[in-house]
Amino acid sequence: xxxxxxxxxxxxxxxxxxxxxxxxxxxxxxSLAAPLLPLPSPSAIALQDEPIPPVPPWKELVRPGFRADPxxxxxxxxRLVSVRQSIFGELQTAPWLGTDAKGRDLLARVVWGxxxxxxxxxxxALASLAIGVAWGLGAGFAGRKVxxxxxxxxxxxxxxxxxxxxxxLIGIVNEYRSELEARGIGRETVFYLVLGAVxxxxxxxxxxxxxxxxxxxxxxxxxxxAGASTPRILAAHVLPNVLPVVLVALSLTIPTVMLxxxxxxxxxxxxxxxxxxxxxxxxxxxxxxxxxxIAWWLVLAPALAMGSVLFALNVVGDGLRDAIDPRLRGRT
Amino acid sequence: MIRFLAGRCLGFALTLAAVVxxxxxxMRAVRGGPFDAERRLDPAIERNLxxxxxxDWPVHLQLLQYVGPLNLDERGARFLGGDxxxxxxxxxxxxxxxxxxxxxxxxxxxxxQSLPVSLALGCAALLWALTFGLLxxxxxxxxxxxxxxxxxxxxxxxxxxxxxxxxxxxxxILLAFLWPLLPVAGWGSWRHLVLPSLALGAPVGxxxxxxxxxxxxxxxxxxxxxxxxxxxxxxxxxxxxxxxxGALVPVASYLGPAAAGVLTGSxxxxxxxxxxxxxxxxxxxxxxxxxxxxxxxxxxxCVLVYALNTGVDVLxxxxxxxxxxESA
Numbered sequence: 001x002x003x004x005x006x007x008x009x010x011x012x013x014x015x016x017x018x019x020x021x022x023x024x025x026x027x028x029x030x031s032l033a034a035p036l037l038p039l040p041s042p043s044a045i046a047l048q049d050e051p052i053p054p055v056p057p058w059k060e061l062v063r064p065g066f067r068a069d070p071x072x073x074x075x076x077x078x079r080l081v082s083v084r085q086s087i088f089g090e091l092q093t094a095p096w097l098g099t100d101a102k103g104r105d106l107l108a109r110v111v112w113g114x115x116x117x118x119x120x121x122x123x124x125a126l127a128s129l130a131i132g133v134a135w136g137l138g139a140g141f142a143g144r145k146v147x148x149x150x151x152x153x154x155x156x157x158x159x160x161x162x163x164x165x166x167x168x169l170i171g172i173v174n175e176y177r178s179e180l181e182a183r184g185i186g187r188e189t190v191f192y193l194v195l196g197a198v199x200x201x202x203x204x205x206x207x208x209x210x211x212x213x214x215x216x217x218x219x220x221x222x223x224x225x226a227g228a229s230t231p232r233i234l235a236a237h238v239l240p241n242v243l244p245v246v247l248v249a250l251s252l253t254i255p256t257v258m259l260x261x262x263x264x265x266x267x268x269x270x271x272x273x274x275x276x277x278x279x280x281x282x283x284x285x286x287x288x289x290x291x292x293x294i295a296w297w298l299v300l301a302p303a304l305a306m307g308s309v310l311f312a313l314n315v316v317g318d319g320l321r322d323a324i325d326p327r328l329r330g331r332t
Numbered sequence: 333m334i335r336f337l338a339g340r341c342l343g344f345a346l347t348l349a350a351v352v353x354x355x356x357x358x359m360r361a362v363r364g365g366p367f368d369a370e371r372r373l374d375p376a377i378e379r380n381l382x383x384x385x386x387x388d389w390p391v392h393l394q395l396l397q398y399v400g401p402l403n404l405d406e407r408g409a410r411f412l413g414g415d416x417x418x419x420x421x422x423x424x425x426x427x428x429x430x431x432x433x434x435x436x437x438x439x440x441x442x443x444x445q446s447l448p449v450s451l452a453l454g455c456a457a458l459l460w461a462l463t464f465g466l467l468x469x470x471x472x473x474x475x476x477x478x479x480x481x482x483x484x485x486x487x488x489x490x491x492x493x494x495x496x497x498x499x500x501x502x503x504x505i506l507l508a509f510l511w512p513l514l515p516v517a518g519w520g521s522w523r524h525l526v527l528p529s530l531a532l533g534a535p536v537g538x539x540x541x542x543x544x545x546x547x548x549x550x551x552x553x554x555x556x557x558x559x560x561x562x563x564x565x566x567x568x569x570x571x572x573x574x575x576x577x578g579a580l581v582p583v584a585s586y587l588g589p590a591a592a593g594v595l596t597g598s599x600x601x602x603x604x605x606x607x608x609x610x611x612x613x614x615x616x617x618x619x620x621x622x623x624x625x626x627x628x629x630x631x632x633x634c635v636l637v638y639a640l641n642t643g644v645d646v647l648x649x650x651x652x653x654x655x656x657x658e659s660a
Binding site: 164 | 343346350351355489490493494497498501502504505509595596599600603618619621626627629630633634637638
């Protein structure tokens with residue numbers, strides 16, 4: 001059951017899942033390498049009053065004019081930007097996806113915005129792995145009373161409209177932002193923590209279900225008879241067999257949390273300008289809709305970015321589920 | 333069944349108490365009061381305002397005053413209980429206190445105006461979602477493996493993946509600007525309801541379609557369906573009378589999460605379409621530090637979702653008695 005060579009082969013044979021996987025890898029690479037790419041600065045404002053429609057790359061590939069304004073970048077990113085300047089100099093891509101009403105390049109904003117989504121996904125994954133797996137292991141293995149208590153908590157939390165509580169929490173945390181920033185905890189850190197705090201519930205549930213089954217299995221009994229301690233049984237026998245379920249749970253959680261991020265940023269409760277996120281881009285696009293002039297690219301670009309990545313994640317998740325347990329093929 | 337319901341109610345009471353307690357203590361512990369937002373008030377006025385909203389009381393008395401129908405006015409605040417001559421409201425009595433931002437309205441007033449709007453929107457969205465979702469799910473299960481199935485599944489996955497505000501902007505561009513059929517935003521007639529409820533119902537409908545397809549495929553492979561076909565029943569009756577009820581069970585159990593999703597989604601949709609519902613009030617109150625309003629909406633929505641979830645579980649047990657036996 002450990003996702004080894006056989007699972008990987010099955011996954012690669014699933015054409016759609018494999019293409020989606022490659023697509024996600026390209027997106028990830030592009031977003032990590034964003035400072036190295038010859039993109040315009042995502043926050044460089046050009047004085048004008050109209051958004052510029054897209055200029056396709058075959059009409060105009062690059063144009064000069066790159067200015068390295070440090071738009072709140074980390075030290076590493078700044079160094080990468082200087083590397084980029086030594087490679088490409090002043091050159092930057094023409095507005096292939098157009099610009100927004102302030103003249104900021106949309107392609108650059110979409111690429112930089114992907115970093116926010118990836119961080120949100122990372123926060124969700126870490127929280128699921130740290131809290132969710134431990135919670136599920138505890139509930140599944142520690143006996144009936146602990147199980148009851150832990151799972152009732154999960155039930156209770158899951159039965160609440162959680163996003164309301166999250167928004168409420170974010171509103172309250174905002175009151176303390178200057179204190180938190182003085183201690184080096186940025187608003188974004190808090191935001192990612194809150195996202196992580198929502199993300200671990202499905203993981204706990206799925207891991208627990210798997211552990212309950214494993215606990216009664218013959219090889220765990222055998223290990224116990226042979227005198228293995230509980231931590232050893234958990235680490236050496238249970239955990240490796242939980243791994244497939246963990247992967248499946250992650251494939252369900254990550255898209256959800258990326259949606260939450262976009263949702264909250266859209267409402268102005270998540271990432272704030274000058275940082276970019278796909279939610280903010282979508283909000284800008286929605287605001288720019290008016291009957292006089294439809295700046296369709298402002299709506300389409302973030303929608304396509306978000307839609308394609310989430311779609312690919314769903315496809316990869318389905319493929320992963322099928323590859324890990326072929327009996328489930330076509331069930332979801 | 334009674335034991336199940338009692339357990340559910342107890343669990344809910346505990347959860348809600350925890351939610352109220354934590355959020356209450358958090359929001360009162362916050363340093364910045366709701367009155368120091370724009371310009372400094374005269375100290376005397378601010379003192380009066382704080383006294384009016386009992387912000388000058390110790391936190392535990394504020395909590396009691398907020399939760400229960402107890403008399404804790406100025407005289408009573410000194411010792412718990414007061415003289416009992418006047419009973420103040422409280423959440424348990426259905427009174428969520430005054431709004432801290434709209435000073436002449438109580439949270440109850442605001443909810444009474446905005447909740448029906450949100451519920452109308454939510455019901456319309458659920459109706460769309462169930463109609464289209466079930467139809468798409470059944471068609472795609474019956475036509476399994478054909479192009480229709482593929483297209484419907486692609487559409488469902490795309491709608492699950494896209495956030496509802498993207499769907500909303502697409503609908504507005506298509507059906508309000510390019511082909512001006514429906515109003516862009518606002519509230520008032522049924523025509524204002526169409527676009528927002530479609531956008532709100534889209535992801536839910538997509539989920540319903542996927543669940544219905546799976547359930548339908550499962551029941552179609554069962555022996556009793558084969559038996560019905562073997563007896564020579566018309567395919568329409570096999571599908572509608574024999575297979576569909578089985579496929580409805582998983583859809584019914586999804587209704588609880590669906591309702592929660594619709595309520596949550598309405599936060600964004602109400603904002604896009606400028607609908608004066610509880611969701612937009614909630615977002616504004618979170619941004620404006622209108623704590624009592626934010627808490628009121630949170631509590632009401634928690635109760636709504638919990639009641640729906642419990643109702644769905646009861647329905648589920650009625651539809652499929654095996655579940656009750658398994659968990660007993």
